[in-house]
Amino acid sequence: MNFKRLFFHLSNFVLIFFLLLLILFLNSFLTIRFDFLQNSIVFTLFLSLLGSILFLIFSKKILKSLLTSDESLKNSIKNTLHELNIPTSTIKINTQLLKKNISDEKTLQRVERIEKANESLFELYKNMEYEFQKVLENIDxxxxxxxxxxxxxxxxxxxxxxxxxxxxxxxxxxxxxxxxxxxxxxxxxxxxxxxxxxxxxxxxxxxxxxxxxxxxxxxxxxxxxxxxxxxxxxxxxxxxxxxxxxxxxxxxxxxxxxxxxxxxxxxxxxxxxxxxxxxxxxxx
Missing domain, CATH: 3.30.565.10 (Histidine kinase-like ATPase, C-terminal domain)
Known part of the structure; x- marks a missing residue:
């Protein structure tokens, strides 16, 4: 999450830096080519700085909103994954108990199929958990x-x-x-x-x-x-x-x-x- 914040701020500063360079270049070009007044250059720079400050203020508000949404999504995913883990664990425990008390071969085969399907579901859960962790967090x-x-x-x-x-x-x-x-x-x-x-x-x-x-x-x-x-x-x-x-x-x-x-x-x-x-x- 800190990486996203840092990347957002760096992107803003780089954008503003190149924007100011472009404005300075255009002013220099216009001054040399069309004899713009020095006061016009100062006024243009003032407006550019003012615009940059306003841009940073608004972008900070946008960043805060994005990070809040990101954190909310992250918590929702964690809670959902946790809720998925509970039924798979319950199924595993109960199928193991059922197998101990079943003597009918066909019924036992059905329970074993449920057990295998649950194993596949649990494997999917682990993979999903890891995939989301890669996206939402830094993996050390x-x-x-x-x-x-x-x-x-x-x-x-x-x-x-x-x-x-x-x-x-x-x-x-x-x-x-x-x-x-x-x-x-x-x-x-x-x-x-x-x-x-x-x-x-x-x-x-x-x-x-x-x-x-x-x-x-x-x-x-x-x-x-x-x-x-x-x-x-x-x-x-x-x-x-x-x-x-x-x-x-x-x-x-x-x-x-x-x-x-x-x-x-x-x-x-x-x-x-x-x-x-x-x-x-x-x-x-």
Missing amino acids: KEEFYLLESINKTLDKFEDIKKDTKIDLNLKDLSLYSDYKGFLIVLDNLISNAIKYNDKKNPYIKIELNENILSIFNKGEKIDAKNLMLVFDRFFQEDSSNIGHGIGLAVVKEYCDRNRVAININNIEDGVKISLNLKNIVKQA
Whole structure:
């Protein structure tokens, strides 16, 4: 918010400065070319200064109104996001309780579909919260550690990864970037790796090799013609899967903003996504 105020004032002063320069130039030109009187120049400068002062007074009032509206919008968005979080948490708790007391297979499947839909809704909520934060607030960079971030993300998926075998081949790495954004990147990539894994023998491998973080999941490959489209908003290769389709777009935006190269490839019997972290590695 302070940045907007500063930018507004700087824009005003720059505009006034160039306006005064233009007036001085025109007066000098008219004096030399048409013998304008010195008094005319002084009077013109006086009017210019008076106009500039009035302009600053009115622009300050406009700025105050804009900042008030901006703050009101910011609070409304925060409140709305908070209200969205409450029902998703309630649904999660109640579906977990229901599953413990249901023996009928068909009813259990229906509850699990509700649970999956709620997980997608919660993921959408997190992405929306981050998107609004990027627009309305300054996102500060901070130091954090790769291994801790990955373990924190895996803990979130403890309930849904179930029988998925996960191999970690990592050394710890100190990073300096937008920490919350990085966690959202990991959330989306690991969530997709679990969701689109092989149903019979689910397997994920997460490894780090020379600052390149790779996440491999065993399962169906992505159609070659769609490899460049997966980062587009709302793209979804299989329409039968539940999902909102903006997760990888958020990942790509983070990577572009922080100069993290991202690649997705079909390899062997699955899909691998690689992130080159060299530009966010904390320098000693």
